[in-house]
Amino acid sequence: MKVLIATEKPFAAAAVDGIKAELESAGHDVILLEKYTDKAQLLDAVKDADAMIVRSDKISADVLDVANNMKIIVRAGAGYDSIDTEFAKQKNIVVENTPGQNANAVAELVFGMLVFAVRSFYNGKSGTELKGKKLGILAFGNVGRNVARIATGFGMDVYAYDAYCSKEAIENGGAKAVDSSDDLFKLCDVVSLHIPATAETKGSINYDVVSMMKKGAVLVNTARKEIVDEDGLLKLMSEREDIKYVSDIKPDKDAEFAKFEGRYFSTPKKMGAQTAEANTNAGIAAARQINAFFATGDTKFQVNK
Structure with missing residues (x-):
């Protein structure tokens, strides 16, 4: 097969070396398209491919439409909203992700940004400590569990809410379960967001929700920018000078957020998975999933069933 x-x-x-070694060991031919600058390059490359590994690349309907041999696409990472999964399903193309491979990298970034925020962005002014503070984790998947693990090492009091995760699972993962997301925002000094961008969650982190947070609160977003109602958060930050927002996804209204000097920070691009370890782990996991699919029909990680 051509991958x-x-x-x-x-x-x-x-x-790349590890991915190629995995695929070639199963007899597949590997085609590499890196740093492409024109969508036409991608459209040409997918025409005769049987499988594809992508990162944050936009795999829209027009790309899938010309991929007449495509049988499986694996997103090397957890989020897959950059792929038109419904159109892929119509074309009988399996779409998978590689959950958990980037989880520790993202969780460590949460704390890198969080320490930066509570220590006043290292501007020379007095800050606060994380020990003894209440941390709320919104969504308790692979990243959330790693955040809980690291928070325990900081001596934080860890809480979590996940509508799709049982209280028992949350508590087994090292956090105290609360009954609702509102409870999390009311209770905690810090809330770390890990929910996906869905019709239900887009814009859900809004003025009313964040305004429940305690004085001196910090909101951390390493999930997706679409989950935050930017207008609502900007309004709240203009009214409450105690709230800080740090993000791994540059907001659409970055220039307006940047006016809140000493209270806002965003990485220049999404960097949660940008470690050598996560990069390799996710890529090799994607290769192994493709090998398993062609060898046995394994679709364990399919997201468009």
């Missing part, structure tokens, strides 16, 4: 690795933002060289 296309299509990455506008390439894997690290060591990761």
